[in-house]
Amino acid sequence: MTVTALAPAREMLAEIDAIIADHLRLEGPLLPILHGLQAAFGYIPAAAHAPIAQALNITRAELHGVISFYHDFRDKPAGRHVIKICRAEACQAVGAAALSDAVLAGLGLDWHGTTRDGRVTVEPVYCLGLCACGPAAMVDGALKGRVSPEMLLAELGA
Numbered sequence: 001m002t003v004t005a006l007a008p009a010r011e012m013l014a015e016i017d018a019i020i021a022d023h024l025r026l027e028g029p030l031l032p033i034l035h036g037l038q039a040a041f042g043y044i045p046a047a048a049h050a051p052i053a054q055a056l057n058i059t060r061a062e063l064h065g066v067i068s069f070y071h072d073f074r075d076k077p078a079g080r081h082v083i084k085i086c087r088a089e090a091c092q093a094v095g096a097a098a099l100s101d102a103v104l105a106g107l108g109l110d111w112h113g114t115t116r117d118g119r120v121t122v123e124p125v126y127c128l129g130l131c132a133c134g135p136a137a138m139v140d141g142a143l144k145g146r147v148s149p150e151m152l153l154a155e156l157g158a
């Protein structure tokens with residue numbers, strides 16, 4: 001069962017408990033649990049922190065360290081469209097900084113920000129495997145090479 005971010009708290013807590021229980025017997029269950037939560041909710045709900053810490057016998061600080069280490073884990077819901085712009089070296093060498101500056105300015109966002117209408121979230125990513133075709137980006141899971149700000153914004157109708 002998938003629950004949206006607007007689900008009633010009791011239903012969300014039940015889903016969180018079910019996801020934790022589903023992965024608890026795995027060796028190294030933390031990352032599978034976090035991936036399961038993000039798949040279900042689109043982010044890692046704060047309400048999941050205490051149950052995870054308790055189930056895995058880790059501190060909430062340790063859990064926070066893991067969540068914040070991996071750029072893919074969100075602490076809030078993303079917009080309906082997600083643009084990930086590569087910030088790794090090869091793309092930086094071919095204009096990724098100018099690309100991201102223009103896209104963020106065009107949407108009025110900072111990194112990890114979501115437009116007020118909930119339409120677009122822009123996130124950094126560190127190599128998409130398209131290094132020879134930089135600057136690279138991903139729009140709703142689709143890889144894009146040699147992108148320009150105009151291309152990305154046009155795809156979103158921005």
Ligand code: FES
Binds near residue numbers: 086089091129131136
């Ligand atoms: S450095 Fe950007 S895709 Fe590899």
